[in-house]
Amino acid sequence: MTAYASGAAAIDTVARLRVMAAGVRGARVVERVVPAPVERVWALMSDLEGEFGRFQPDMRRVRVVRVAGDRVEAVARSRWGLRARLRGVLRPGWCWLQSRFLIIGMAAAPEPGGGTRVALTGGVRVPGRAAVVPLGAAAELAEAMARLEARLG
Amino acid sequence: MSPVAGEDRGIALARAARAGNTLAMHDLLDHLTPYIARICVPIALADGPDATQEALVAVFRALRGLREPEALYGWVRAIAVREAVRVARRAARAVPAELADVPERGDPQLAADIGDVLARLSPGHRAVLVLRDVEGLDEEAAAAVLGVPAGTAKSRLHRARSSFRKAWFS
Structure with missing residues (x-):
């Protein structure tokens, strides 16, 4: 098992993301295989205070305020000036964050044929619910994926 | 026999997940994956990971409809067996x-x-x-x-x- 497999060993992180999305009403998953090793891809995706804000379309600035084991807490400011306190989990190949108004899910796992399978989900959260506003969610994810691919060169 | 360690925790997580907390849902996924794999892998064999994933998707999709969180494990077990048998048959290993x-x-x-x-x-x-x-x-x-x-x-x-x-x- 690599570090990018699920902690529970049975399924990889991208499969886990599909499971989480199944539990979030309105959530879509956008997946792509990128021609880069998972370590490089994940170094970029998990850089919450740096690269993350450059490929997630609505993020302006993210500041990590607390890390305890795999638990992370961050304050994000959107391009509209809105502030979100994100709480969640960050592991190799895996990130799940929620605030009252946002859900962000990211996964990366080595693709058997080479490269890395990347998956994104989430969007604007229906406050307090396991649901995202479906309007525009897929387009936002597609844009995030395109930016991520561009950042990876 | 107790299906998994921390049964009470699983039930509490299921309750919180049903109420809309996706971090509780995340922790429930960690908690249930080994339990579901333990059922799916011996039934679906080489397709065990596929069966585990499909059982988890079915469980999480249906979670908001779970009326009695206390019945979590029996409910999950029934879904896991059903999905494992379905995946194994589909894989023509029957x-x-x-x-x-x-x-x-x-x-x-x-x-x-x-x-x-x-x-x-x-x-x-x-x-x-x-x-x-x-x-x-x-x-x-x-x-x-x-x-x-x-x-x-x-x-x-x-x-x-x-x-x-x-x-x-x-």
């Missing part, structure tokens, strides 16, 4: 157990591990073995999970066990 198919003494395959014998049973036979001998259910409860009459579960179990006996002790 070779019915014929006692004649079980390796004879001296057959090199007899030296293979227990998985080899399991692979010679149909998914339905593997499911009843898992429910009785791994999950510790009685015949009636196993039959209810599988949606078959108690007599069918009993005869499948008898057949599965006799295949094992013949394989290991002939």
Whole structure:
């Protein structure tokens, strides 16, 4: 098992993301295989205070305020000036964050044929619910994926 | 028998996840994955990871409809068995157990591990073995999970066990 497999060993992180999305009403998953090793891809995706804000379309600035084991807490400011306190989990190949108004899910796992399978989900959260506003969610994810691919060169 | 350590925690997580907390849902996924894999892998064998994923998707999609979180494990077990049997059948590995198919003494395959014998049973036979001998259910409860009459579960179990006996002790 690599570090990018699920902690529970049975399924990889991208499969886990599909499971989480199944539990979030309105959530879509956008997946792509990128021609880069998972370590490089994940170094970029998990850089919450740096690269993350450059490929997630609505993020302006993210500041990590607390890390305890795999638990992370961050304050994000959107391009509209809105502030979100994100709480969640960050592991190799895996990130799940929620605030009252946002859900962000990211996964990366080595693709058997080479490269890395990347998956994104989430969007604007229906406050307090396991649901995202479906309007525009897929387009936002597609844009995030395109930016991520561009950042990876 | 207790299905997993921290059963109360699982029930509390399921309650919080149903109420809309996706971090509780995340922790519930960590919590349930080994339990579901323990059921799916012996039934779906090489397709165990696919079966585990599909069972998890079915569980999480249906979670908001779970009326009694206290019944979490029985509910999850029924979904896991159903998905594992479905995936195993779809993968066309549903070779019915014929006692004649079980390796004879001296057959090199007899030296293979227990998985080899399991692979010679149909998914339905593997499911009843898992429910009785791994999950510790009685015949009636196993039959209810599988949606078959108690007599069918009993005869499948008898057949599965006799295949094992013949394989290991002939």
